[in-house]
Amino acid sequence: MKVELVAVGDELLIGDVVNTNASRLGRMLTDAGLRVTGVSTVGDGLGELVEVLRIAVDRADAVLITGGLGPTSDDRTREAVARVAGVELRRDPEVEQWLRDRYRDTNRTLTGLGLQQADLPEGGRILPNDRGSAPGLTIEVRGTVVYATPGVPHEMAAMVGDQVLPDLLRRSGAPAPRAQRVLRTVGVGEGVVAQHLEPLEKDLAASGAVEVAYLAEPGETRVKLTSTGPGGGAEVDAAALRAYELLGDCVYAEGTESLVAVVARLLVERGATLAAAESLTGGLLAATVVTVPGVSAAFRGSVTAYATDVKTSVLGVGAALLAAEGAVHPQVAREMAEGVRALLSGTYGVATTGVAGPEPQDGRPVGEVHIAVAGPEGTVTVSPHLPGDRDRIRTLTVVRTLELLRRTILGLPQEPAREFTG
Amino acid sequence: MKVELVAVGDELLIGDVVNTNASRLGRMLTDAGLRVTGVSTVGDGLGELVEVLRIAVDRADAVLITGGLGPTSDDRTREAVARVAGVELRRDPEVEQWLRDRYRDTNRTLTGLGLQQADLPEGGRILPNDRGSAPGLTIEVRGTVVYATPGVPHEMAAMVGDQVLPDLLRRSGAPAPRAQRVLRTVGVGEGVVAQHLEPLEKDLAASGAVEVAYLAEPGETRVKLTSTGPGGGAEVDAAALRAYELLGDCVYAEGTESLVAVVARLLVERGATLAAAESLTGGLLAATVVTVPGVSAAFRGSVTAYATDVKTSVLGVGAALLAAEGAVHPQVAREMAEGVRALLSGTYGVATTGVAGPEPQDGRPVGEVHIAVAGPEGTVTVSPHLPGDRDRIRTLTVVRTLELLRRTILGLPQEPAREFTG
Numbered sequence: 001m002k003v004e005l006v007a008v009g010d011e012l013l014i015g016d017v018v019n020t021n022a023s024r025l026g027r028m029l030t031d032a033g034l035r036v037t038g039v040s041t042v043g044d045g046l047g048e049l050v051e052v053l054r055i056a057v058d059r060a061d062a063v064l065i066t067g068g069l070g071p072t073s074d075d076r077t078r079e080a081v082a083r084v085a086g087v088e089l090r091r092d093p094e095v096e097q098w099l100r101d102r103y104r105d106t107n108r109t110l111t112g113l114g115l116q117q118a119d120l121p122e123g124g125r126i127l128p129n130d131r132g133s134a135p136g137l138t139i140e141v142r143g144t145v146v147y148a149t150p151g152v153p154h155e156m157a158a159m160v161g162d163q164v165l166p167d168l169l170r171r172s173g174a175p176a177p178r179a180q181r182v183l184r185t186v187g188v189g190e191g192v193v194a195q196h197l198e199p200l201e202k203d204l205a206a207s208g209a210v211e212v213a214y215l216a217e218p219g220e221t222r223v224k225l226t227s228t229g230p231g232g233g234a235e236v237d238a239a240a241l242r243a244y245e246l247l248g249d250c251v252y253a254e255g256t257e258s259l260v261a262v263v264a265r266l267l268v269e270r271g272a273t274l275a276a277a278e279s280l281t282g283g284l285l286a287a288t289v290v291t292v293p294g295v296s297a298a299f300r301g302s303v304t305a306y307a308t309d310v311k312t313s314v315l316g317v318g319a320a321l322l323a324a325e326g327a328v329h330p331q332v333a334r335e336m337a338e339g340v341r342a343l344l345s346g347t348y349g350v351a352t353t354g355v356a357g358p359e360p361q362d363g364r365p366v367g368e369v370h371i372a373v374a375g376p377e378g379t380v381t382v383s384p385h386l387p388g389d390r391d392r393i394r395t396l397t398v399v400r401t402l403e404l405l406r407r408t409i410l411g412l413p414q415e416p417a418r419e420f421t422g
Numbered sequence: 423m424k425v426e427l428v429a430v431g432d433e434l435l436i437g438d439v440v441n442t443n444a445s446r447l448g449r450m451l452t453d454a455g456l457r458v459t460g461v462s463t464v465g466d467g468l469g470e471l472v473e474v475l476r477i478a479v480d481r482a483d484a485v486l487i488t489g490g491l492g493p494t495s496d497d498r499t500r501e502a503v504a505r506v507a508g509v510e511l512r513r514d515p516e517v518e519q520w521l522r523d524r525y526r527d528t529n530r531t532l533t534g535l536g537l538q539q540a541d542l543p544e545g546g547r548i549l550p551n552d553r554g555s556a557p558g559l560t561i562e563v564r565g566t567v568v569y570a571t572p573g574v575p576h577e578m579a580a581m582v583g584d585q586v587l588p589d590l591l592r593r594s595g596a597p598a599p600r601a602q603r604v605l606r607t608v609g610v611g612e613g614v615v616a617q618h619l620e621p622l623e624k625d626l627a628a629s630g631a632v633e634v635a636y637l638a639e640p641g642e643t644r645v646k647l648t649s650t651g652p653g654g655g656a657e658v659d660a661a662a663l664r665a666y667e668l669l670g671d672c673v674y675a676e677g678t679e680s681l682v683a684v685v686a687r688l689l690v691e692r693g694a695t696l697a698a699a700e701s702l703t704g705g706l707l708a709a710t711v712v713t714v715p716g717v718s719a720a721f722r723g724s725v726t727a728y729a730t731d732v733k734t735s736v737l738g739v740g741a742a743l744l745a746a747e748g749a750v751h752p753q754v755a756r757e758m759a760e761g762v763r764a765l766l767s768g769t770y771g772v773a774t775t776g777v778a779g780p781e782p783q784d785g786r787p788v789g790e791v792h793i794a795v796a797g798p799e800g801t802v803t804v805s806p807h808l809p810g811d812r813d814r815i816r817t818l819t820v821v822r823t824l825e826l827l828r829r830t831i832l833g834l835p836q837e838p839a840r841e842f843t844g
Contacts, residue, residue, distance in 0.1 A: 012444070013459070014449065015449030015452060015458075016445075016644070017445065018442055022437070022463065023438075024437060039462070040460065041462075048459065108617060111617075154809075198533065212495075283708025284712075286708075287706040287708075290726075293780055300732060301729055303725050303726075314723075314725075344729075344732055356712075392576060
């Protein structure tokens, strides 16, 4: 069953909003065994929306629209669906009453534009929305089922999870799953990972049983091994085994477990705790750590020592060192890590210092970064030079810090073995 | 000139990667006065890619493809462009030599798959890539100019900014700009903002000179006023004046200045500094503050007191208070804000505590949040109940904290006037 997504809104085209709905839906539908074959983003204009919907309806078995259902004049999705279906819009009296009650309860005035949220193309069915005022709808158009949901991410996700997905699965029957394994690597680039897997790729190209795909994210590369037909678990397992041999300790996890989740799990398993001291990452390392549910068992807290004197007054970094070398120095990272470990009584203390840009600092170039991990066995530091803009340098610094911590906890060498770095 | 974007990659369809390229390009092209009329996302399969490209080429004056140019077997963009153009691929000897040098310099082996990066559709032109190994390309197809750039965001952005955009602007001539103003509001929902602007919308609907669009983001709503034709500055200015009257102090800025940038500017202008103490936001508040370039003049630093005892040992929150009330309490927020203000010698200290979920904490429900701002005039607190999941509650807490700080610095009431909250 081919599913196409259509995202509606000028704000998506002009880049005011990132289309996270598409990736979230992609994940939800893929996890359920459905196949997303395309995503179209279109503006608020009725003509373009009708045209894009028509193409999607002709091409796919199911079309899922997000956005354009609200109470403002640029919300035209209902009208567009009615046109593509070749039917009229009718006002649904039950929804109208529900809207009137809802607006009254929240002391708001329901205007004509608000009332359009009760309109439904003839032959369609309302999808109730218990998180907002705009209901969704579904209708069959020339053998293709069309769903429209609000664009507000949490309303969309609830409506799809509770109503759209069960309906889609009922229609598609249970899709035959293909075997898949995903190896997650860190510390080496996509090209290097692909190069190491060339022998495996060559064998797989000959057998045709397993596909290899690479997915690069900042500092990480995922390797996805998927059987080309239903089943194929044994072939995928054999390929994964070979990939492990070829990639060594660059593989930090399988499946959906992120690097920060692995680090949190390693800490919790050992009854160990973490404290962080941040300079250039400015809180991003801590904010990344706390995305893991349950991490409060292992995370003590952090200090963002953004002003240089705070590094001394709170973390105890030597004032003479800072005066002589500035804040961007491996020894500063070391003393920050050791200082925060003592201050917050953590098993491990980690620290970041460096230049995120846009300007050089203390005579050090943008991208110079020093990372330290202090633990029961002592302190280690790495000093990468990282590429990119302010955001990217910070993101890569967080990945490198988590990776150094992972290697320290597991007793691995500080960096991947030479043969894996090319 | 209509520009369509085509993003290539299975990882986008299955939701492994969020399509930030589309929003970034949308912003770049819109800022340059060009009009993005659609975005299509398609997988790695050659057939679908050719079909989507064909439609985009027929519909638009320019098509910008991102992704599918790399050295792996699922990179098929060059081949698809050649098919749509009806020409053959030829290997470019200069690019081949450049690739051989580049791979040799970085001790990598250039294989057949790597060499496909030197292939170019006949009649096309290479777009050099100085940040990665995959060059881009451009070619005219039936009167539409097609560009292909790498999918790696920073490579894409550099190639578009340096090469694609200048070429596009040369082709389009200077587009006639339409007048536009964007009012940024915080603290009230999109529906409430729209409701307050109904009198303005009614007048504008009659005159037809200015369009109103709403853009909701977590905790914020932007109001975009755009003239319907070229020029129209006076009409937009008059509409903006009216909107200011109707929205009062909920408007915090105009144009592209974000809430955190406004707060940073207010601090710097006053020679004031900020210190933050975070519990449920776990570093996100500090990480948001440091996204503003130049904020180091005003930001002292922060303490993430994730473990309850750290609130006492580092920030000086009363141990008896924590024992009696738990960590989720307005008085805890107050003492955290005052504690971090003293610890880091800031003009203002801000603090967040609450329950981000997924589980209740200390007998308090998910979404209960307490925020405090301590300053020279004393300390204020607000205690909103925030909706959504863990991420959303944290994001909304950061927005509410920045808004309370903005109001405190400016001497405004703690919350928008009653008439604006509906």
